[in-house]
Amino acid sequence: MSWSTTLPLLIVGSSLLPGLAIFFLSEERVVSRTILNLTGAFLKLVLVGAMLWGVSHGHHYETRLPLLPELDLVLRAGPLAMLFVTLSAGLWLVTTVYAIGYLEGSPHRSRFFGFFSLCVTATVGVALAGNLLTFLLFYELLTLSTYPLIIHRGTEESRRAGRVYLIYTIAGGALLLLATVWLYTLTGTLEFTVRGFLSELDTSLHPTLIIIFVLLIAGLGVKAALIPLHGWLPQAMVAPAPVSALLHAVAVVKAGAFGIVRIVYDVFGIEFTASLGLTLPLAILAASTVIYGSLRALFQDDLKRRLAFSTVSQVSYIVLGVAIVGPIATIGGLVHLVHQGVQKITLFFCAGNLAETLGIHKISEMNGVGRRMPWTMAAFTVGAFGMIGAPPLAGFVSKWYLGLGALDAGQSWVMIILAGSSLLNAAYFLPILHVAWFKAPPDSWPMERSFGRHETAWALLAPPMVTAILVLVLGLLASAPFSPLEWARLITTREFAP
Amino acid sequence: MTGAFMSIPWVVILIMLPLAGAMACFLYPAKSKSLGLVVALAIFASVSGLGFQLVELGAQRYTVGGWGAPLGIDLYVDGLSLLMLAVTALVGLGVSTYASSYFDHPKAIHFWPLWLFLWSALNALFLSADIFNLYVTLELMGLGAVALVALAGGANALAGAMRYLLVSLLGSLAYLLGVALLYHSFGSVDIVMLSQHIEPSPAALAAVGLMSTGLLLKTALFPLHFWLPPAHASAPAPVSALLSALVVKASFYILLRLWLEIFPLAGASFGQLLGLLGAGAVLWGGIQALRQTRLKLLIAYSTVSQLGYLFLAFPLGTSIAWKGAIYMLLSHAMAKAAMFIAAGNILRSDGHDRIADLDRLAQRLPLTVTAFALAGVSIMGLPPSGGFIAKWMLLEASIRSGQWWWGVVLIVGGLLAAAYIFKVIGHAFTQSEQPHEAGLLPTRMEWAALALALVAILLGLFTTVPFALLEIGLPFDKGRAG
Numbered sequence: 001m002s003w004s005t006t007l008p009l010l011i012v013g014s015s016l017l018p019g020l021a022i023f024f025l026s027e028e029r030v031v032s033r034t035i036l037n038l039t040g041a042f043l044k045l046v047l048v049g050a051m052l053w054g055v056s057h058g059h060h061y062e063t064r065l066p067l068l069p070e071l072d073l074v075l076r077a078g079p080l081a082m083l084f085v086t087l088s089a090g091l092w093l094v095t096t097v098y099a100i101g102y103l104e105g106s107p108h109r110s111r112f113f114g115f116f117s118l119c120v121t122a123t124v125g126v127a128l129a130g131n132l133l134t135f136l137l138f139y140e141l142l143t144l145s146t147y148p149l150i151i152h153r154g155t156e157e158s159r160r161a162g163r164v165y166l167i168y169t170i171a172g173g174a175l176l177l178l179a180t181v182w183l184y185t186l187t188g189t190l191e192f193t194v195r196g197f198l199s200e201l202d203t204s205l206h207p208t209l210i211i212i213f214v215l216l217i218a219g220l221g222v223k224a225a226l227i228p229l230h231g232w233l234p235q236a237m238v239a240p241a242p243v244s245a246l247l248h249a250v251a252v253v254k255a256g257a258f259g260i261v262r263i264v265y266d267v268f269g270i271e272f273t274a275s276l277g278l279t280l281p282l283a284i285l286a287a288s289t290v291i292y293g294s295l296r297a298l299f300q301d302d303l304k305r306r307l308a309f310s311t312v313s314q315v316s317y318i319v320l321g322v323a324i325v326g327p328i329a330t331i332g333g334l335v336h337l338v339h340q341g342v343q344k345i346t347l348f349f350c351a352g353n354l355a356e357t358l359g360i361h362k363i364s365e366m367n368g369v370g371r372r373m374p375w376t377m378a379a380f381t382v383g384a385f386g387m388i389g390a391p392p393l394a395g396f397v398s399k400w401y402l403g404l405g406a407l408d409a410g411q412s413w414v415m416i417i418l419a420g421s422s423l424l425n426a427a428y429f430l431p432i433l434h435v436a437w438f439k440a441p442p443d444s445w446p447m448e449r450s451f452g453r454h455e456t457a458w459a460l461l462a463p464p465m466v467t468a469i470l471v472l473v474l475g476l477l478a479s480a481p482f483s484p485l486e487w488a489r490l491i492t493t494r495e496f497a498p
Numbered sequence: 499m500t501g502a503f504m505s506i507p508w509v510v511i512l513i514m515l516p517l518a519g520a521m522a523c524f525l526y527p528a529k530s531k532s533l534g535l536v537v538a539l540a541i542f543a544s545v546s547g548l549g550f551q552l553v554e555l556g557a558q559r560y561t562v563g564g565w566g567a568p569l570g571i572d573l574y575v576d577g578l579s580l581l582m583l584a585v586t587a588l589v590g591l592g593v594s595t596y597a598s599s600y601f602d603h604p605k606a607i608h609f610w611p612l613w614l615f616l617w618s619a620l621n622a623l624f625l626s627a628d629i630f631n632l633y634v635t636l637e638l639m640g641l642g643a644v645a646l647v648a649l650a651g652g653a654n655a656l657a658g659a660m661r662y663l664l665v666s667l668l669g670s671l672a673y674l675l676g677v678a679l680l681y682h683s684f685g686s687v688d689i690v691m692l693s694q695h696i697e698p699s700p701a702a703l704a705a706v707g708l709m710s711t712g713l714l715l716k717t718a719l720f721p722l723h724f725w726l727p728p729a730h731a732s733a734p735a736p737v738s739a740l741l742s743a744l745v746v747k748a749s750f751y752i753l754l755r756l757w758l759e760i761f762p763l764a765g766a767s768f769g770q771l772l773g774l775l776g777a778g779a780v781l782w783g784g785i786q787a788l789r790q791t792r793l794k795l796l797i798a799y800s801t802v803s804q805l806g807y808l809f810l811a812f813p814l815g816t817s818i819a820w821k822g823a824i825y826m827l828l829s830h831a832m833a834k835a836a837m838f839i840a841a842g843n844i845l846r847s848d849g850h851d852r853i854a855d856l857d858r859l860a861q862r863l864p865l866t867v868t869a870f871a872l873a874g875v876s877i878m879g880l881p882p883s884g885g886f887i888a889k890w891m892l893l894e895a896s897i898r899s900g901q902w903w904w905g906v907v908l909i910v911g912g913l914l915a916a917a918y919i920f921k922v923i924g925h926a927f928t929q930s931e932q933p934h935e936a937g938l939l940p941t942r943m944e945w946a947a948l949a950l951a952l953v954a955i956l957l958g959l960f961t962t963v964p965f966a967l968l969e970i971g972l973p974f975d976k977g978r979a980g
Contacts, residue, residue: 065959068887069821069965073959137882140880141881143880144875144880148927154927159924162924170878170913171913173880177890177893185898
């Protein structure tokens with residue numbers, strides 16, 4: 001075993017082992033639990049950093065363990081994997097700090113942080129998976145490890161949400177399993193390959209491949225919240241705020257979108273997908289989801305529900321970028337994988353702060369909240385403007401490339417979708433900012449907790465500040481080396497090189 | 499390995515050791531608990547010894563007392579028998595550990611001799627090389643199992659045991675009739691000799707029919723499953739675990755052996771019929787499990803459903819399908835034993851097993867709920883677990899052979915399983931301010947469940963050893979090619 005064969009395993013293990021250890025800690029051992037949590041998160045970030053450095057210097061990292069006869073469990077570092085793994089490792093650290101602050105004094109923290117770590121383990125596994133079997137394995141593990149987080153509060157409402165989540169995701173997983181096995185019987189391999197491994201198959205198999213593609217997208221679309229498979233996401237809002245942040249920005253929704261990217265680029269190959277006539281339907285599906293999610297978001301008064309429908313809309317940008325078929329749009333879609341994550345996690349952190357500090361859950365209760373919690377709302381504002389796509393924030397970069405890519409690929413109808421969606425984004429975010437900053441605050445908040453001179457606990461305030469600054473930096477320094485945009489460019493050159 | 503080690507007759511030890519243990523427990527009831535545990539450990543060690551021997555020397559045939567077939571008793575061991583012995587030893591060790599805390603004085607003196615007697619019969623069954631020996635061991639196993647079911651006492655348990663006894667006797671009687679017919683027609687009871695001499699004749703076909711019916715009845719294949727839920731649900735928890743994990747698998751094992759060696763003459767439509775019944779079992783058992791309001795009955799119906807998966811390999815008949823079915827058998831044995839033990843813990847600490855009233859369970863018995871959930875992962879066939887590997891292989895076999903409808907059954911069965919497992923787990927996670935109420939049960943009882951469930955999970959990650967062992971004297975390539 002050398003460094004290059006163990007590093008992927010270590011990255012997965014750096015959250016798995018602390019997670020398993022946390023399960024066995026008693027509730028009162030706050031210090032040990034915090035140390036385990038943070039050590040795991042830091043260690044993972046350092047390891048990912050080392051891997052990032054290695055990959056950019058042309059090193060090859062691969063862990064291979066035999067699982068089935070002639071099928072291995074493969075963890076491999078490639079540019080696409082690095083994009084997602086860096087996002088999840090970075091945001092995990094921030095979310096861990098936030099969750100420690102958020103859950104202070106509440107029951108069942110050992111259970112919570114145990115599953116929390118398992119959830120990140122699964123996400124990192126999804127990112128590093130080197131073949132479809134490994135992907136499937138971690139994808140299902142993600143379902144199992146998020147369920148206890150969603151029903152964490154144990155109320156009747158959260159159990160209902162958990163049930164809905166399971167019905168959607170287990171059914172989606174079953175479709176994915178069926179499609180994966182079916183594909184395997186045709187090809188004898190499931191290894192992710194740049195530009196796919198199916199184009200050599202006999203043309204008589206093409207109808208079968210189309211069915212398999214539909215099954216795969218349906219299975220992944222559940223987690224990516226493509227319509228009409230998005231129903232679980234708004235319901236899952238009953239989960240604690242750190243879980244929502246994780247669900248929307250890092251783990252579940254992203255795993256679905258990432259899976260679609262993998263299927264299109266590394267299983268079918270983008271050109272082969274296009275030649276099967278599958279990209280236009282996918283683009284239309286993604287575009288409808290973008291518009292539908294935004295429209296629904298307009299009419300939600302519950303802040304977290306509005307953000308949830310915003311996620312439905314925003315995640316489909318990624319799929320849209322893929323389905324437009326063209327190098328520039330691909331860059332836009334891939335970079336949005338990261339940008340949407342950073343922006344949405346900021347918004348959810350802020351929503352959690354409002355709920356924890358002032359008991360605010362609805363937008364109609366947010367009058368003048370900017371004066372009571374200026375820092376939180378400043379971060380929220382940055383996140384919201386990023387979502388709308390205002391320069392020089394991260395979201396602008398994504399939308400710029402998506403729009404440019406659509407024109408480049410001769411699909412100008414996408415421009416209308418993008419413009420419409422941006423208008424809708426503004427229509428559902430700006431009113432929030434308006435009431436928060438310009439209306440007079442009420443005499444008392446629904447349920448206020450005092451934190452001395454500060455507007456809220458530092459562990460709750462620091463994470464959204466960090467991610468808000470990141471939104472700004474990702475926009476301003478978009479072309480710096482190691483930026484997500486540069487990685488997206490690198491991936492795209494590999495996929496589209498002649 | 500030295501020559502002396504290699505010549506130790508582990509096969510004989512594996513049969514005699516539990517038998518001797520049973521007698522010792524009977525004679526010294528005061529010591530039965532520690533005797534039982536020592537024997538369990540010794541059996542575990544012997545299976546490991548046999549494993550080493552097998553890897554070194556390949557599949558082996560032993561003639562007991564130097565008398566060869568057709569006069570004497572032959573024992574035969576290959577990779578398949580070894581895996582059956584190993585799963586018995588693992589489940590046996592877990593259940594023995596559990597039972598040493600579960601049973602107190604009056605029940606313990608009955609439990610240990612009966613259980614070790616049952617263990618001896620199981621080991622002998624997996625090592626038998628002729629259909630008459632298989633009958634004898636099957637009958638002994640059935641008697642031991644019935645006595646264990648009756649151990650719970652009370653009208654319910656006795657009624658369940660009585661029904662079980664009648665079914666068991668009926669099943670083995672049908673099997674014995676088939677044996678007699680075969681012996682009369684072909685002059686041998688040795689499986690290998692029979693497979694060489696057997697030819698389609700009315701008597702042979704009747705024998706196949708009788709033997710299969712008897713074995714299907716004992717394996718509780720739908721629609722012959724009616725006796726299983728009451729018997730398995732009314733028995734004490736360790737006994738339920740043994741019955742669901744091992745006893746029903748033993749008759750399946752015989753059926754599998756006969757199918758591969760003797761039954762090819764029955765024709766492909768017979769395999770289709772078995773597959774159809776298996777599909778019926780998967781769906782019917784799953785729906786019934788979903789409808790139960792009692793935890794132990796739910797688990798028992800889950801067994802009915804999971805047994806159906808094993809029969810999906812018959813219409814497929816390819817090597818990968820058989821391996822998938824064997825893997826299903828192994829992981830189900832582990833998972834189901836863990837589940838019944840977990841249910842026993844819940845019953846012991848709450849005094850009831852009404853699913854709707856299982857609130858706050860995750861807080862009171864965290865290890866038990868974890869064991870139940872991990873076992874559930876394998877039962878649902880989600881990764882990483884042995885159940886997933888098995889389901890993948892069966893699914894692959896069904897698509898490869900063009901009989902995709904068996905794959906649909908697999909998928910739907912998995913969804914049903916998820917529904918009934920999460921029905922239980924959902925109730926366990928209810929609101930409570932009290933994080934822990936520890937000290938309700940001896941830790942040993944909780945850890946036994948967790949250890950067994952972990953094996954089911956690990957079977958999904960470390961597959962190389964079981965598959966390599968299965969290759970030793972692999973019987974599947976001789977069977978009908980798919």
